[in-house]
Amino acid sequence: MAVVRKKISQNADVRDQYIQSVQLLKKEASGRKTNEFGIPGAARSVSTYDLFVIWHVTAMMLETPPGNPAGRNSAHRGPVFAPWHRVMLMLFEQNLQRVLNDANFGLPYWDWAEDGDLPQQQQSAAAIWGADCMGGQGNPVTTGPFAFSQSDPSAFRVRISTNISGELRSVNRGLRRAFGVSADALPRTAHVTNALALSPYDSPDWDADTNSFRNRIEGWMNDDGVSATWLHNLVHVWVGGEMLLGSSPNDPVFFLNHCNIDRLWESWMTRNGRVYVPDMTADADLKGHRIDDPISSPLGRNATPREMLDVSAIYEYDALL
Amino acid sequence: METKKLETGAAPQKLGEYLSRTREKAPMHAGHGAGGAQSVRKDDYRGHEIEIVTTYKILVDGKKIRAPLGVDAAGKVHCHSLPNYQTASAVDMVRALIDGFPEEFEPKPARRKSRPASRRKSRSAAKKGSKHEH
Numbered sequence: 517m518a519v520v521r522k523k524i525s526q527n528a529d530v531r532d533q534y535i536q537s538v539q540l541l542k543k544e545a546s547g548r549k550t551n552e553f554g555i556p557g558a559a560r561s562v563s564t565y566d567l568f569v570i571w572h573v574t575a576m577m578l579e580t581p582p583g584n585p586a587g588r589n590s591a592h593r594g595p596v597f598a599p600w601h602r603v604m605l606m607l608f609e610q611n612l613q614r615v616l617n618d619a620n621f622g623l624p625y626w627d628w629a630e631d632g633d634l635p636q637q638q639q640s641a642a643a644i645w646g647a648d649c650m651g652g653q654g655n656p657v658t659t660g661p662f663a664f665s666q667s668d669p670s671a672f673r674v675r676i677s678t679n680i681s682g683e684l685r686s687v688n689r690g691l692r693r694a695f696g697v698s699a700d701a702l703p704r705t706a707h708v709t710n711a712l713a714l715s716p717y718d719s720p721d722w723d724a725d726t727n728s729f730r731n732r733i734e735g736w737m738n739d740d741g742v743s744a745t746w747l748h749n750l751v752h753v754w755v756g757g758e759m760l761l762g763s764s765p766n767d768p769v770f771f772l773n774h775c776n777i778d779r780l781w782e783s784w785m786t787r788n789g790r791v792y793v794p795d796m797t798a799d800a801d802l803k804g805h806r807i808d809d810p811i812s813s814p815l816g817r818n819a820t821p822r823e824m825l826d827v828s829a830i831y832e833y834d835a836l837l
Numbered sequence: 838m839e840t841k842k843l844e845t846g847a848a849p850q851k852l853g854e855y856l857s858r859t860r861e862k863a864p865m866h867a868g869h870g871a872g873g874a875q876s877v878r879k880d881d882y883r884g885h886e887i888e889i890v891t892t893y894k895i896l897v898d899g900k901k902i903r904a905p906l907g908v909d910a911a912g913k914v915h916c917h918s919l920p921n922y923q924t925a926s927a928v929d930m931v932r933a934l935i936d937g938f939p940e941e942f943e944p945k946p947a948r949r950k951s952r953p954a955s956r957r958k959s960r961s962a963a964k965k966g967s968k969h970e971h
């Protein structure tokens with residue numbers, strides 16, 4: 517039976533379960549140590565939650581193909597953006613279900629366009645940032661379930677981050693957020709509507725300069741077809757702090773943002789069918805982005821963009837757009 | 838995709854194995870190695886082969902920074918240590934790097950030795966200042 521993914525602001529029980537399960541995964545030892553991932557310094561235990569941080573950084577460093585000037589990698593700046601993140605979220609959701617011992621739990625989503633429709637100065641006071649939800653901003657964050665406390669070793673801590681070269685590093689500090697500093701306002705409903713009206717999923721040159729649905733939701737181009745920080749990217753940049761980095765899954769809000777992006781993709785498919793491009797006739801330069809190429813994940817050949825098109829047996833959304 | 842395969846693949850042990858294997862065999866960002874970031878753009882025009890090699894050498898406060906900047910066919914600058922940005926100029930990207938990696942631009946703690954008392958004070962003041970500027 518498919519689980520239902522619900523809006524976090526309207527489902528307090530799901531919200532509480534999300535917080536609880538994130539905290540459990542953050543405390544669960546994965547059985548791996550930092551040195552097994554080439555992270556310099558003393559070998560330290562890596563939590564299951566932090567494996568997802570390492571996965572995201574690793575996927576971003578796998579350039580497709582190596583050295584391409586478009587900066588296309590195995591998860592971003594190309595067609596595989598939506599399916600790669602779908603795989604990541606599905607594996608994350610499985611782990612949340614496991615630690616909750618609740619096979620019916622569905623990852624919640626943050627409908628950020630709702631907050632983006634608010635006047636700019638009210639956006640950082642939206643319900644999602646309440647002490648009973650994700651907590652507020654700061655360096656470190658001091659409110660909510662992920663607040664930092666120097667003296668409390670069980671408080672939420674960032675343990676793996678990236679340096680300026682994009683390489684993994686061990687750290688030990690609180691979560692960071694700085695709302696509206698690197699971008700003024702969240703995306704609005706009108707921007708989402710305009711993105712959904714684009715019928716090609718993606719188009720040549722399959723990069724950050726193409727006017728396609730994938731490129732619009734990933735957030736490299738605005739409604740005028742001009743390079744800008746938009747939708748998914750704008751949410752990252754508006755939240756700031758951890759969300760600016762390749763290690764952005766450090767902020768639990770990362771998954772709520774991506775769940776909403778995945779909901780937009782699902783909404784797009786109700787209009788256009790479960791279709792994807794490029795197919796396997798595309799150039800080898802697009803390896804890793806074509807419909808039957810394996811997605812960079814522990815699922816190997818079992819997870820391809822084609823396999824990700826219809827996951828309705830696994831989960832569905834309470835509401836599509 | 839079958840639920841069974843998903844469950845198996847989601848085990849932390851599987852993800853851990855996959856990650857250590859992937860990080861071992863993948864040459865992590867080739868070309869960004871010894872402090873340089875290089876982009877090679879190629880094009881064909883009227884039977885001519887164009888190749889543009891761009892290398893960034895970036896200094897902040899006189900110190901070389903190792904950020905993997907690249908430039909795409911449209912001339913936009915990207916940097917995978919700040920993966921959600923794309924800027925019209927490398928200067929804008931370096932500004933964003935200073936905001937995104939505050940620690941990397943703090944003065945070296947080694948200088949503390951010479952003036953321990955006053956050093957501490959000025960450091961925390963500088964920190965507060967940069968927080969406000971954000």
Ligand SMILES: [Cu+2]
Pocket residue numbers: 572591592601
């Ligand atoms: Cu991502």
